[in-house]
Each structure stands twice: as C-alpha cells, then as structure tokens.
Amino acid sequence: MCEYLHANIIACANAVLPARTVGNDHIPKLPKDLETLIQHYRFLNRILHSIKLLRKYPHTFSSSHDSKCSGYLIRLNNIFNLYKFIFSAVPVLPSSLFSCQTDNFNNLIQTLSHTSKSLRGLYLLKEKEFQNSSIKAHLKTRDQNFDIDISSFINSALSRSHRRIVLDRVFINHPSAPQLLTNLKDISDTVVNHFQTVVPIKATPTSHISALSDRWRSEYSPMNTVSPNIYSSLLSPPSLEKWLSTVSSMPNGKAPDPSMITYEMLKHLGPTTNSLLLTLIRKYFASADIPDLWRQAMVFPILKLHEWRCQLKNTRPITLLEVIRKSFVKLFYNHLSVILAAHNVLKGGNFAGLPGGTCRDPIITLESIIHDANHNNSPLWILSQDISKAFDSVNLTMLKFALECIRLPASAITLILSLFMNHSNQIFTAYGEASSYRVRIGIDQGDVISLLLWVIYIDPLLTVLKNEMLDPYILRSPTLLSNITDFTSDIVINNLVFMDDSTLISSSKAGLEHMLSITEEFYTLNNTSANHQKYVLISNSLLLTTTSTILPVEFHLSLSSLNDISSISVTPLSITSSFRFLGV
Structure with missing residues (x-):
C-alpha cells in the first residue's frame, strides 16, 4: 500500500505540477x-x-x-x-x-x-x-537575513562559503602503501566500508539493567516520579486536521528523498489522497512500526572544515529520509516533546529538542560564571568536552533503557526503535548510487526526533553528575538581590549541556577529575567516544602568562570496571582568551 501511494503521488505530481527547465544558474561575479x-x-x-x-x-x-x-x-x-x-x-x-x-x-x-x-x-x-x-x-x-534567514546571516558573518566535492576517486593514505582509487567498484566498496564502520562497535551492551553497576542501575531504573498515565494519548490516532497542520509546517525547498517526493507535493494532495495517507499513518501508529520503504535512505557525503584531498575522513554524511516518514515522525515528536516538557520528566538540564529549549540560557550562565569568578576572585575550572559522532554512536539497547527509565510505553519504545532498526543506506558518488549497506549503529542526525532522543539518551549521565556533585561552582547573586524574600541567593552548577555540547564546571581540579571519571564510565557503557585531544581547559587557578611555557594539565581519574583510563592531559587556555562554546 505504501509503495502504491508513493507511485501515485509521483505520477500526479508529474501530471499536475508545472515543469521547470533547470539551466545554468551561474551568476557572474562581475558586471x-x-x-x-x-x-x-x-x-x-x-x-x-x-x-x-x-x-x-x-x-x-x-x-x-x-x-x-x-x-x-x-x-x-x-x-x-x-x-x-x-x-x-x-x-x-x-x-x-x-x-x-x-x-x-x-x-x-x-x-x-x-x-x-x-x-x-x-x-x-x-x-x-x-x-x-x-x-x-x-x-x-x-x-535582511538577520530577520528572515538567520542561518545565511551566520554563514555570512563567519565568511563561510559553499564547498562541494566530486566523489570520483578516493585516496587511501596508508603510511607504507598510499593508493588512489579510481575504479568504480573499488570506490563503491571503500565508501560503503568507511561509512558503515566509521563508528566502531567496541562492546556488546548488557541485555538488562540488572547487570549494570550500582551507580548506573539506579539511574536507568524507571523513575518513581513519573506516572505512565501521562503518555496515555501519545499513540492515539491523529486527526486529519493535526496531520495537515504537521505537513504544512514542514519546510519547502528541501532536497527530495529516494522516492523523489517533496514536502510541496504533500501540501498539494487532494482530499482523497490525504484521507488514504492518514489511514496509513494511523495504521503505523497502531502497529508501532513503519514500512520497509521508510527504512531506506540516501547519503550524500559533504565536506567538513578540512580540505577534501580525496579522503573520506574529511567528509561527513547528510542523510535524506522519506518526507512522509519525516512528517509522521514530526507528528509523533510534537506530541512527545510537549508531554516531556509539561511534566518536567528530564532532570539533567539539557532541554534541547523540547519546547522553549534554547542555547541562550547556558551561554548567558557561562558568561555570568566567568564574570563572577573574575569579580570575586573565586577559583574556577572549565573543561569543554568533545564527543565524537554523538548521534552516529547511539546504541539502541542503551537508548531502550533510557526510554524505559522515563516510563515511556512499550509500544512507543517499539515505534522509536523501529525508526532505526534494519535501516539501510545508499551513498551517492560521481558514478551514481553505491551498493546498499545495513546501518549497524546510531540514529539519523537529520531526523527531527533525533535531538530529543539524544537528550533522553544522555539524561542519566547528567543526573548522576547532578546527584554526585564534588566542588561545584557556586554562582552567587548580587548583594541587592539577596535580601529579596523567597529568593535563592546561590546557584550550584557543575555542568552546562546543550545538544551534544558538554561543559564541566568546578571550583577545583579534584571536582573536574571526579566528573571526568563519571563521564568516561558513561561513554564506555554507551559505546561513545570522547576526543580528548579536542578538550578545552580554562582556569583562573593556573598561572598563565603570555611569556610562560604552557604545559598540559594532567587529570587523574578513578578506575572502575567501566573506566580503564587512568589520566587525561589537557593543554589549558588563559582565562582571558577566547574559546568556542555551543558554536559561538
């Protein structure tokens, strides 16, 4: 039925929508x-x-x-x-x-x-x-873009330009036998192998939370403060009005999915087709499953900030998913995010992906902490972490534990996991589509629900950090405000997180070492890799001058069954130097 509907949407679009001849849209740089x-x-x-x-x-x-x-x-x-x-x-x-x-x-x-x-x-x-x-x-x-197109404004302000690659050759930078691949099959095999194994599966996760250590077993146990009844309407059949509202909210001008259906086509469907499509959407909610056609995606490699040099390590994948699937997921996400926000289900403090979630608050908080430390001469240690391929490394078993922790119904968990299980990708090269390959791990970063799932996924870590504070930074309010009745004068903070950007904050080196030990346990448990070379350390407790030799600071970690890293070395920056926080 799904394939039949897709074919008819494309046929009707070709017959009804006006055709446009695409020519050379190059705009001369000079008059x-x-x-x-x-x-x-x-x-x-x-x-x-x-x-x-x-x-x-x-x-x-x-x-x-x-x-x-x-x-x-x-x-x-x-x-x-x-x-x-x-x-x-x-x-x-x-x-x-x-x-x-x-x-x-x-x-x-x-x-x-x-x-x-x-x-x-x-x-x-x-x-x-x-x-x-x-x-x-x-x-x-x-x-004008500052008001109507903020992404273009940011790209312009940062002097970013569009870059592209032509994937017609691949350079294998082997130390003893470098090789340039130009054969179609060699390129296809190499590309598939790279993107299928770019995130290594280090270990098989436990099958039940009872096998976890005490620290993590308690955090992954179902929350006593959350009632399952709050999700009672989560998978209820959506109305036609809500479905059409969701479709109309989807953006125009996006690249089409493998079926070549666009959001514009969905917005121009007639009453009969909309009714048929809604019947399918309700069926998928009832069965907590999606059709196999929605498990297929197209991947386009795009450049990172590095030069291309025909090396796949300098690219990252952009995944194109079926637009009907994305609209279906958006409908589910809208309902789930409202429930989680209304009942304050997540306790870790990372509210990205929830209504009202913004990076403004953590940025202002960090700025206030630095100002407070400078003004009061309070000791301050800030360490910004770098998580490698966060979304691509999400383990579905551990995601299931995190979803069970917030007492999500079993049917809703099944539906969420079905979005990423038995998923296959095809990579687009200069010679067309490469062979299809099975995705082994991770969630699609471009999926509308993935950000919320990452927030749920990392919430146990943030909760442990909050519950096991050691030497957090205490942000004290101004004297004038401390006399106000019912005003909490001090704010205790040991981390600031938004999306996959994590910053640890402490008033001592020991406090950072304690938190680093916890994060390393979580990363091992969840098959997540931390890039220690990209960690950024700032502290006013280190005597750094422009003429002094800056030596790495060594943090000693607590060893455990989940952490075999005894120490991490990070080269510090001056407290007065600039650094990027949440991309700013």
Whole structure:
C-alpha cells in the first residue's frame, strides 16, 4: 500500500505540477561591462607585448605577421572608439605594421603604452565602484537575513562559503602503501566500508539493567516520579486536521528523498489522497512500526572544515529520509516533546529538542560564571568536552533503557526503535548510487526526533553528575538581590549541556577529575567516544602568562570496571582568551 501511494503521488505530481527547465544558474561575479573592459585591456597588453618582441627581434617580422596583426589593429581601433571618453584625442593606429618599421615600432609602442595606462585607470575605477556597490548590497542582504534567514546571516558573518566535492576517486593514505582509487567498484566498496564502520562497535551492551553497576542501575531504573498515565494519548490516532497542520509546517525547498517526493507535493494532495495517507499513518501508529520503504535512505557525503584531498575522513554524511516518514515522525515528536516538557520528566538540564529549549540560557550562565569568578576572585575550572559522532554512536539497547527509565510505553519504545532498526543506506558518488549497506549503529542526525532522543539518551549521565556533585561552582547573586524574600541567593552548577555540547564546571581540579571519571564510565557503557585531544581547559587557578611555557594539565581519574583510563592531559587556555562554546 505504501509503495502504491508513493507511485501515485509521483505520477500526479508529474501530471499536475508545472515543469521547470533547470539551466545554468551561474551568476557572474562581475558586471558585464567590467568583464568586457578587462578582456579589452588584456587583449591590448598581449598585442603590445607582441610588438615589443618584434622591436627586439626585427628579423622575425614577416608578411604573415602583418596579415595577422592588421585584424588586431582594426579591433584595437574599435576598442579605442568604444572608450573614447577617456582620451583627449582618440588614438588612430596604422592599418599595417609595414609602415611602423621605419622607426622600429617605437611610435606604435608609445601609443599602445599610453592607451594601456588609460584603460588600466578606467578598469581600476570601475572595479572600485563595483566593490563599493557590492559591499553595500551584501551588507543590506545580511541585515535582511538577520530577520528572515538567520542561518545565511551566520554563514555570512563567519565568511563561510559553499564547498562541494566530486566523489570520483578516493585516496587511501596508508603510511607504507598510499593508493588512489579510481575504479568504480573499488570506490563503491571503500565508501560503503568507511561509512558503515566509521563508528566502531567496541562492546556488546548488557541485555538488562540488572547487570549494570550500582551507580548506573539506579539511574536507568524507571523513575518513581513519573506516572505512565501521562503518555496515555501519545499513540492515539491523529486527526486529519493535526496531520495537515504537521505537513504544512514542514519546510519547502528541501532536497527530495529516494522516492523523489517533496514536502510541496504533500501540501498539494487532494482530499482523497490525504484521507488514504492518514489511514496509513494511523495504521503505523497502531502497529508501532513503519514500512520497509521508510527504512531506506540516501547519503550524500559533504565536506567538513578540512580540505577534501580525496579522503573520506574529511567528509561527513547528510542523510535524506522519506518526507512522509519525516512528517509522521514530526507528528509523533510534537506530541512527545510537549508531554516531556509539561511534566518536567528530564532532570539533567539539557532541554534541547523540547519546547522553549534554547542555547541562550547556558551561554548567558557561562558568561555570568566567568564574570563572577573574575569579580570575586573565586577559583574556577572549565573543561569543554568533545564527543565524537554523538548521534552516529547511539546504541539502541542503551537508548531502550533510557526510554524505559522515563516510563515511556512499550509500544512507543517499539515505534522509536523501529525508526532505526534494519535501516539501510545508499551513498551517492560521481558514478551514481553505491551498493546498499545495513546501518549497524546510531540514529539519523537529520531526523527531527533525533535531538530529543539524544537528550533522553544522555539524561542519566547528567543526573548522576547532578546527584554526585564534588566542588561545584557556586554562582552567587548580587548583594541587592539577596535580601529579596523567597529568593535563592546561590546557584550550584557543575555542568552546562546543550545538544551534544558538554561543559564541566568546578571550583577545583579534584571536582573536574571526579566528573571526568563519571563521564568516561558513561561513554564506555554507551559505546561513545570522547576526543580528548579536542578538550578545552580554562582556569583562573593556573598561572598563565603570555611569556610562560604552557604545559598540559594532567587529570587523574578513578578506575572502575567501566573506566580503564587512568589520566587525561589537557593543554589549558588563559582565562582571558577566547574559546568556542555551543558554536559561538
């Protein structure tokens, strides 16, 4: 039924929606008149250079030179007439080079040199005018984007430009046997192997929380403070109005999925097709499962911040999912996120993916902490962690434990896990689609529910950090506010997290060591990799100057059955230096 519906949507779209011929949408970087002026200026200089060579080597002059240059001289006369407004008197060139031999081309060279300088002056003036108008136009566009297109504004402010790769070859940077692959099958096999194994599966997770250590068993146990009744309407059949509202909220202009269906097509469906589609959506909610067609996705590798260099490690995947599936998931996500926010289910403090969740609060909080530490001379240790491929490393068994912890109904858990189980991807290369491969681990970062699932996934860690505080930083309120009745004067903080960005905060090195021991246990338990080389440390307890040699700070961790890392070394930054927090 799902395949039949997809085929009919595409057929109707081809028959009804207006076709558009896609041509070359390249926009010239320079105005046409400036490009023409540059071409004329370069042409004049090439002729001038050739005639200077004739003066230097007069014996090379022949009738063929004269025949060829006669046409060039006529073209130069036309160019001079085109720009006659820059000359006090328009230069007139001879019709033949033979007449110029009497003075060894000196008069002609002098005339061409003078006109070349005049054209160069006009070129520089026009270029300056274009640069000024271009700057004003871009500033105006950027100001407008601040209100209507914030992502474009950020890209412009950070001077980001669109880059692309052509996956028609792959370089294997082996220390002893480097290799450049150009064969279609070799490229396909290498690409599939890279993206299928880019996140290693280090160990098989336990099958039940009873096998976990005491610390984690208690955190993964179902919450006593959450009633299962809050989810009673989660999988109720959606109304047509709610379904159409969800579809209308989806963005336009997005790349189509493997079936080539777009959001615009869904928004133009007729009543009969919408009714049929709603019947399928209700069926999938009732069965807590999705069709096999929705388990297939297309992957496009795009560049990281590094240069391409034909190395797959310099790319990251963008996954295109079925738009009907994404609309279905958005409908489910909208309902679930409202329930979690309304009942304060999550306790860790990471509210990304929930209504009202914003990175503004943690940014302001961190700024307040640094200001407070500087003002009161309080000891402060800040360590920003880097989690490698956070979404791609999510273990579905541990995700199931986290979902059971918030007492989500079994049917809802089954539905969520079905979105990522038995999932297959196809990677797009310069030669078309590579072989399909089975996804072994992780959730799709581009899926609307993935951010919320990550927040649920990491909530046990944040709860442990909150419950086992050691030397947290105490943010004290200003004196004027401390006298207000019922005002909590101090805020105790030991971490700030938003999405997959985690920052540990303490008033002592021992406090950071305690938290690092806990996070390493969680990462091992959940098959997550932390990139210690990208950790950022800032502290006002370290005597750092611009002339001093900065040595790494070694943190000693507590060993356990889940942590075999005894120490981590991080090179600190000065408390007055800048660093990125939540991408800012």
